[in-house]
Amino acid sequence: MSLQELRRQIDALDAQILDLLTQRAHVVQEVGHSKTRTQTKFFSPERERQIFERLEEANRGPLPPTAVRAIFREILSGMRALEAQIRVAHLGPAGTFSHQAALDKFGTSSELKAADTIPDVFALVERGEADYGVVPVENSTEGIVPYTLDMFHEKGTRLKICAEVYVPVVHNLATHAETLADIQKLYAHPQAYAQSRNWIRDNIGTSVEVVDATSNSKAALLAAADPTSAAITTSIASELYAIPLLAQHIEDSPHNRTRFLVIGENEPQPSGKDKTSIFFSVQHRAGSLMRAMAAFDAHDINLTMIESRPTKQLPWEYVFFIDIQGHHKEAQVTRALKLLEEHSLFVTILGSYPEAN
Numbered sequence: 001m002s003l004q005e006l007r008r009q010i011d012a013l014d015a016q017i018l019d020l021l022t023q024r025a026h027v028v029q030e031v032g033h034s035k036t037r038t039q040t041k042f043f044s045p046e047r048e049r050q051i052f053e054r055l056e057e058a059n060r061g062p063l064p065p066t067a068v069r070a071i072f073r074e075i076l077s078g079m080r081a082l083e084a085q086i087r088v089a090h091l092g093p094a095g096t097f098s099h100q101a102a103l104d105k106f107g108t109s110s111e112l113k114a115a116d117t118i119p120d121v122f123a124l125v126e127r128g129e130a131d132y133g134v135v136p137v138e139n140s141t142e143g144i145v146p147y148t149l150d151m152f153h154e155k156g157t158r159l160k161i162c163a164e165v166y167v168p169v170v171h172n173l174a175t176h177a178e179t180l181a182d183i184q185k186l187y188a189h190p191q192a193y194a195q196s197r198n199w200i201r202d203n204i205g206t207s208v209e210v211v212d213a214t215s216n217s218k219a220a221l222l223a224a225a226d227p228t229s230a231a232i233t234t235s236i237a238s239e240l241y242a243i244p245l246l247a248q249h250i251e252d253s254p255h256n257r258t259r260f261l262v263i264g265e266n267e268p269q270p271s272g273k274d275k276t277s278i279f280f281s282v283q284h285r286a287g288s289l290m291r292a293m294a295a296f297d298a299h300d301i302n303l304t305m306i307e308s309r310p311t312k313q314l315p316w317e318y319v320f321f322i323d324i325q326g327h328h329k330e331a332q333v334t335r336a337l338k339l340l341e342e343h344s345l346f347v348t349i350l351g352s353y354p355e356a357n
């Protein structure tokens, strides 16, 4: 078949796709009206999880699952915006991994707002200036982000966890320099530098002057102004500040990932594959933590995270943060949490939400 004929086929298929998307948009608008009547949240992470799972099962290729996901992420983003403009606060500045996490979850048709600190992200949502917030909670090599966990027990936010997102931590070298040998100065956030140290040593050498930057985005901004310098940064920041990537994937560990939480006033229904985050405290007595934790074993509940934090009220007293598999409305989880309560000083549920696909 000629190229012209093949392209005619593609044009016809595009017209059909657009027609189907228009039909889908009308149905979504109906859903939006029904949600307005019943005062239901417009963003439904449990429904979106099911959609992505179904698409992944149905996909027979040649499009890889990541491509199908990215396409539908934007479809859902555009559709959601027909129901309501969703405002999402994330830890800024623009171009950071938190920005990436917010885009991964909500797509480009949402209104993103960069906040300076983790408490500011919570405050924007609490004051109703954003509908959702996106904050980092743990990194696969560096461990938990204490500022986020402390917002729940110390600052007592009323917001709930309503979704989670994992973002691969990919570091890149952005510079206007033509070759690695032309780089005299390197701007980097200390964490990004620590995670790319070997690559820098092997490829740029040890004589380059390393200057601390407050974020991966700031590093790109600084390097964009000086062609003899480079930045360790994200691909969105390199686009944002129009500074090309000379090397990609310079991180020393290919498995490095950060988990982000979506916080808001939404309490998703069970999706079939959920997680529940809680925190609790036990009496300062021998065996009390073990007796409390036995509740999960008794009801066959799997834990995916456990972390202790000082109460900050009395020295050496702790609260425990735990993520379990299942939704708190599922009978088995309800029973386990009831048993846990019997052996704890208090138990607070931070939210049940769909597990990231």
Ligand SMILES: C=C(O[C@@H]1C=C(C(=O)O)C=C[C@H]1O)C(=O)O
Residues within 6 Å of the ligand: 028, 031, 032, 042, 043, 044, 045, 047, 048, 051, 075, 076, 079, 080, 083
């Ligand atoms: C249409 C809905 O609202 C939103 C948009 C969705 C979609 O486009 O399919 C799915 C979930 C919601 O976040 C819905 O809840 O079904």
